[in-house]
Amino acid sequence: MRRVVDRIIAPFAVDRRVLALAGARMADGIGNSFLIIVIPLYVTSGIVSGTAFGLGESMITGVILSIFGFLNSSFQPFTGRLSDRLGRRKPFILVGLAGLAVMNVAYVFAETYATLLLIRGLQGISVAFIIPSSVALVNELATTGNRGGNMGVYNTFRLVGFGAGPAVAGAVVSYGPYAILGEVVIDGFDAAFYIAAITAALSYGLVTVLVSDPESTAANAGADLSIPVLDRSGSNLLDPIFTLGVASFFMATAIALFATIQPQVNARLEQGATWFGLQFAAFIIAQVVLQTPIGRACDRYGRRPFIVAGMVLLIPTTLAQGFIMSSGLMFVARLFQGVAAAMVFAPSLALVGDLAGEGESGSKLSILTMAFGYGIAVGPLSSGALVGFGFRVPFIFGTALAVVGAILVYTQVEETLETTASVPGVGSD
Template sequence: MVLGTDRRVLALAMARMADALGNSFLIIVLPLYIASGQIAIDGIVGTDVLGFTLTEEFLIGLVLSLFGFLNSFGQPVTGRISDRVGARKPFILGGLVVFGVASAAYPFVSSYAAVLLVRAFQGLGAALTVPATVALVNDYATSDSERGGNFGVFNTFRLIGFGFGPIVAGIVVAGGFGRETVTQYMLGGFALSGFNAAFAIAVIGAVVSFALVVWLVDEPPRPDAEAADSLSVKVLDPDGGLDTVFAVGVGTLFMALTIALFATLQEPINNALGQGSTLFGLQFSAVVVANVFLQVPIGNWADEYGRRPFIVAGFALLVPSVLAQGLIPLVTGVAGAVGPALMLLARLLQGVAVAMVFAPGLAIAGDLARGGNSGTTLSVLTMAFGLGVAFGPLVSGFLFSFGLLAPFAFGAALSLLGLLITVTQVEETLGTGSTPPDADDPSAVGGD
């Protein structure tokens, strides 16, 4: 239940909601901003690089992906440092400052290289914030029986911001629901474009998050010895196969990649279904909206019935729901509202699948992490999620050259592989009394 959740978890959840709202704005706004002609890409589009012709879709995918790459590869480092120093809050606040300043820089850049640089700084800001935040949520859990619920609440609020951000972004840019043109706002005699208004909201989201963390979040007491434990991540299990946390991380990577396939393909999907950007925003957000309603109950059920059954069921549903997104435009064409409605349904089913995988997966990692090692252990999953979101737009931008079905067929194949890995490599952790591996285990990597 949300009302019974630790107020500090709720504060972190609301802070991430505001921050995620600002970031998800940019997922919708940046492709439109680049395609609008305000960013100079004419000299880049059509260029051959190692036999591959750069397209507008690929350049947009690169901008969206760069954030995820730097965010993801930075997370194990920042999570490990926060474990070592025994503090989380300074990393969260520092990351929000970097993200907010970078968001404010977009109206002042006009070249593609400058946009890449600004997006890179946003990724670094997120790398500071995310591992420390999820580590605090894990540290606040007093027992395994409430960990899934805590992560369910945290993910729900975060996804509210991430899911409704694209819908609001489309309205802000166009100045109303269902409009397709960029509007101009007048504020005290000054003209403000819809793009700049969206960038301003991203900055406001970072500011609100900063204030919530400063006022409502505190560091849980931790003995000095706890923060000094070995900080290592296992890849292999001593009994053979993959380590459970690493296996869940691989599955999380595949799952996140399937979510992000959709973002780069806004124009071809809209053309194939005969719809506008507002409907695309609704479809993009459907995955997240499903999670908003399901993360808390699934997290609580995972605390009661176990983590693994939900992850298995989630991947089993993910395979057909992802494949359907590539088939629907081919089958329905531009047949009125049928195609957009079916696409919305497929995205909702994908959201159900994601909800079954994500909160129980985080709970497994939390079960296997010591309090002083939670930043390092949980960063395996947050890094995997970020990498998936980063690779998704690039993969879809590249595979689109083989047809609209190709990116989603690839995503469905990865989902099937994730199901096989979960069934064969992931062990149940609830009620098993599992403890983290010994620091001297030769299968551990990254230890000091």
């Protein structure tokens, strides 16, 4: 059996625990990304009632989607630091997955805006337990010489799940109701929520059986967990980890502008929910294809060139979405925006992993994951507020953020690979 498992793992060239964790994140990613498509449709379906707090449908949808990111990101530094203090990763991941599964089932009983806000918020807190601990575990199972590749494989699997969800979520809702065993009938929305819950439960099982903490995590618990803003070396103004956090926030905001304004996009391009799902998934498709090769390439050629190039590419690919009038061209724009993000994400995680000391992975890497989560929250909220001033305005706003992010990365972040590779014993597998 071990030989069979090793043959499966061999092409990925990663620790089997990294691959198992990646598979678990792929499963829960399918369910979680379902909701990005399903919730806006659910809000406008007529099922949801009660006070909308004086907000229009686009704005209340943005708030519901965004509260997940705000709470998720706000709690990540605390869960990341606590996992560093305790020297444990797996228990945090399991707590988060359990909470995610329970909240996915709770959507079946949600019929008011307030209830949707509460459930989505609790999901955000649950995922805050998962993300820092998962990324820290991948970092601790890697070395400088293969860290980018490990991050790439992890993100590839996670994004396969995240991309698969939107591609089929609209169809699951549209083709309902469904007869289960010929007796029980559930509508399309409930089917989507149950699928999301099942995927989270599957992830819980995979982590329970196949993932374990490395011994070094507990041995190095309790290191210095402070996060400086200014560069302590004096070579730049800002600390590189903080800078990458800001750039990740800007990037995620620009990426997430698309999610909230589904009705406006569909009306402008004269398309249906299926096209929108494909356009949303195009971003993920590019990352799925490129995360692993880019991660491995940055282990060989350096982290910084990929990060800078990705931030620069983000500028035109974001701006174009505000001017496109074709469904096919919107798909292409989202595809190349995904290329830009793929060039930034895995190399950034690898660079921060290079800089993190023993026992600091949860705290240091949570800066990037927290910033990215805040961006995913701010993006939908921003587009929901700005689209009233014109369809192009949200994308012009995102482009401006991408420009600032590119400048910050180019001026404030230096290469780490050549420095660490010169240290004896570092950079080898």
